[in-house]
Amino acid sequence: MSKLYLFVIGGTGSRVLSSLAMLLSTGVRANVDKIIPMIIDTDINNGDVEKCRNIIKTYDRIHESIYNGVDAKEDKGYFFRTKIYPPKELNISGTDYGTLKEMVDYDSLNAKGHEKTKSFFDLLYNNENKDMQLEKGFLGNPNVGSIVLKNVVESKQFKEFTQDFNEDDRIFVVSSIFGGTGAAGFPLLLNVFRNEESSMNNRNYINNAIIGGVSVLPYFQVDVDKFNTGESAINSSTFITKTKAALSYYNKNLKQLINAMFYVGDTKSSNYENFDGGIEQKNPSNFIELTAATSVLEFLDYEPNASTINDLTRSTAFFEYGLESDSNTISLDNLKKDASIKQFIRNHYYNVYVSNFMQAALENPKLAWRNEIGLPTNYEKQDFFKNLHKFTTVYYYRWLLELASDRHNRKFLPFDLSIILNQNELIKDISGQVPANVSVDDKKLFTLVTGLPANKGGNFIFKDKIKFDEIFSEMSKNIIKKQLNSKERMLNTMLNEGIAKIIDQRFSV
């Protein structure tokens, strides 16, 4: 039973984790049994982290309802198949430290005998750095982060990670290179993992583990006016310089510590509001974060039979992400033509079914598949359906909407979003809890995928329709024969196989 410990650092890390959860909800194959996310962020109230927590919590509830007690080898490729544990948050709340000065007990350096230390500290950190409140992260100052994040290894969650780490487990680190928390945390973690003199538990396993990482290069810029007026400490005009400096450092000091390194970024930057972290920092999901999430899956497929660095055929590999064709609006057509395209389409039709048709089906006491499976009355009011519906309407559609946001100079628009009627309300909603109001009619079902209409038959008398319930009813008897252990698993198997059949019939991708 191999595990992936996924360290996600800073706001970008949390957003990549959210995208990974969305990706895994499609059933895309992850070559691992369990993913254990470890969030490292001093800004515990960060809106992106909160959003990520909620998405994974709902994902995990759905996963547990379906696959609890099911062997990891079964139901491969089904929706929500990969287990993602609720994120462990490494306890380094910046509010506990106050400023950098307070954290290092700067005043004590005035004592006799500490003059050199004080001078050295003053050389590395200016007054702004020293007086910086740490509660909202390191605001683009990795030199500050490198001191504070040292405390991560002392946290209870990090100790649990070292205790639970096994020989076959892998580690992957997601961080941005141009900010503060991610840029500081990534090298620090690698040094901790590879430190042969460390006293951590399972040191030998961790030292020899296969470690990968994705470094997200600049892909957004923030409002400079707020920096100029002093409202925000983040200045995006320094992102490129910082990136160059960090890359140079990585090249010298990190490449010998890591086995697979991924770089993603985009010159067509998105434009975000400038917030110094906190609950207001809720940047819209971005295509680059999705590509960073795919690097996690790519890493799991990287020499999959190797369990330690000694088993690898080469010490380090570097990867980048490229589109098949350059476009300001990316659709599925711009992506590599592989099985995941169909998986995306299946997942979208599944979400459309859950949001628009499933409740009516569950309320129909005479519907064939509902009765064959033996779902009880009021099943639509039970937790399983509520969680499915919530994941779809509150998180999935919002995620799609954010990927196609006007703030991005490169939008990801794989599906027709005109089906979401309350788009403005969703964009304005800071809580992230307003459900999407989706309207899909029989005609619309044929044009849901951007630039790829579904095959349509029919004639003058009979109009062709995509009939989910008809397909489900046809296969429900076979589902019963499989003698699955729960109603939820039966329902999930039926949805997976039924929608796969519909997509195979309707799309020749």
Added chain:
Amino acid sequence: MENFYFLFESAENWETWNEKGFLIGMLILFGFTFLFLTLYYIIFGRKTDRYASVGKWFLFGVINLLLVFIVTLLVEGFSVFAYDGFDNFEFEIWSFSLINMLYAFVFYFLFSLVFKRFSIHSKFYPVKF
């Protein structure tokens, strides 16, 4: 068969009814009812859920009973009793057709309970068990 059609009474043509009137009426009744049940539950009911509703089930039953009534009337009137026009039909032919029509719906309902087991989409119509 006269027991089957116990609701029916004929004063003058009992022999003809007994000889072939009842038999033909019964064949029409069961022939059409089985045909409609096969259409509803097996032909359409295994292929599409377009007809899977109580309303559609009832509609098939109504068409069945109307056809049973019309065909019974025509066959009994023109073939069994060899009348040469509707004007000459005895009241008993009309009443027999009406009784056959009534039976058509009763048997349509009763045999539905058997046929529905062979369906996919209409398996739980008209009643769920």
